[in-house]
Amino acid sequence: MAWFKRDKKSITTPTKEKKETPDGLWVKTSSGNIIESKELAKNFYVDPEGHHTRIGSKEYFDIIYDDAYYTEIHEKIASGDPLQFEDNKKYTDRIVATQKKTGLVDACRSAYGKTSGQHLVVTCMDFAFIGGSMGSVVGEKIALAIDYAIKKKCPFMMISKSGGARMMEAGFSLMQMAKTSAKLTQLSQKKLPYISYLTDPTTGGVTASFAMLGDVNIAEPNALIGFAGPRVIKETIGMDLPKGFQTSEFLLEKGFLDYIVDRRELRPELERIIRLLQN
């Protein structure tokens, strides 16, 4: 005689009546705990352990602007293919496929609106679009956003999240470093604040241009920030990198950041720095 008796025979729910668990209802945190994604969103996408999960421009705009109300600007600017670049895939095909997959036009978006009652233009990079890489579109959108801030006489904020220059636009990408720096001199001449917010990751040509040129350079905690990527440095010096190397905290210690801002404190901190600079 069996110890336990089975009343029902295996699974009896017919397939068509099966309830699907929606995708992304639950997320795994940095330490492996499972939490509700709604909970994570409410917490500015910072998990209970304080880890800042990677988010896109939409999420940042929602966090920064009052009542998540803002106007997207220059949203139609898209990539040309000046070099007819082709590796194992045509660059134009890669762009179209990425646009389809992400619903984005390119690797950054710009918006205008109010944060804590103060006008602000924000350009935010989207890492989901070819690693947030900077080509002509990113350069042009930053340039136009700076012009817009000058026109509206309001501060400009840049949220960097990028692997660096976009290889498929070669010389054009390189010159976007010069272009964005040139435009920042114009913003500066108008005495309008430029706030650079560096998030995980910010490397390469982005670090070596606008990301490091803020009137105030601030960063999310524990973000990877550097010029050369960790793998390249490791190969160059032939040694393992020290713990905490190229993190926000490391850069703060070395003198390249003004302070670190937890995403949950971003709004009040923005209010404070803009007020202190402009009142």
Place this chain on the structure above:
Amino acid sequence: MHTTQTIFLDFEEPIKEVLDQIQSAKDLSENGGIDADTILKELDEKLETKCKEIHENLTPWQKVQLSRHPERPYTLDYIQALTNGDFRELHGDRNVGDDKAMIGGFGSIDGKTVMFIGQQKGRKTKQRQMRNFGMANPEGYRKAMRLMKLAEKFNKPIVCLIDTPGAYPGLEAEERGQGEAIARNLYEMMLLKVPIICIIIGEGASGGALGIGIGDKVFMLENTWYSVISPESCSSILWRSWDFKERAAEALKLTAKDMLGNKLIDGIIKEPLGGAHANPTVMYKKLRTELKKNLTKLGKMKVEKRTQERIDKFSSMGVVVK
């Protein structure tokens, strides 16, 4: 045709063969008392034809190889020749040290003072190490900026000679802010009140080159390259192997002709037949002529107009669909 070249790349081998023939003809005429004038003349013509044949059909990758030719003149060679030795090198960033991969100082061209800045490569193993293969650290970029500000103070034009495989990707470079140092230079160079001329004389690799590359005029010598990444690194990222460097060199459109076609530079300075390494004296002369012409032109412009045009030029770079 005159050449001082002694080291030959694989695709330059046919040139060497003719040169060897010329040498044996010369030896024969000297030692054997044979009149070799006619043969020598013929061989000289053959040399020129071969040289033209090779150099008019260079692939982008071959140009990259030429830009790294071990006999190519380096920054200090150019400066010594342009100033006839009237050059005073200035050292140090006044902060952490003196970066030997980045050199600078005042010199004179026909009595007129110029601030020269440039990455310096070394020729022999020891020198190469001392110069860190032309890869500057943050203090190099900061020394360059210090010297540029010095030039601005005394109202002297700046000439930047660019030749680098990239800014150094090292541990200490990161600690001392390689990204910030380059970014600061891009920003400050836009605003400098004196004329700036930048010339790619060898390799123009990415941010490391651009860090001293903001000029009213940016020129490339004929056999140089300028891009966001080296063909080897591009190949290893896109094809996960270094074997596709030729293809990468083509795709990157990194030659002087391509860069000019895309309006990312202002002009090309022709090299003597066989390249700058075949006849440095002629190269120096050409560069001197171009520099003098452009320094005079830029010197006549109003300061505000000059810096505004510099900012506008870089602000307009890029191709997008609106």
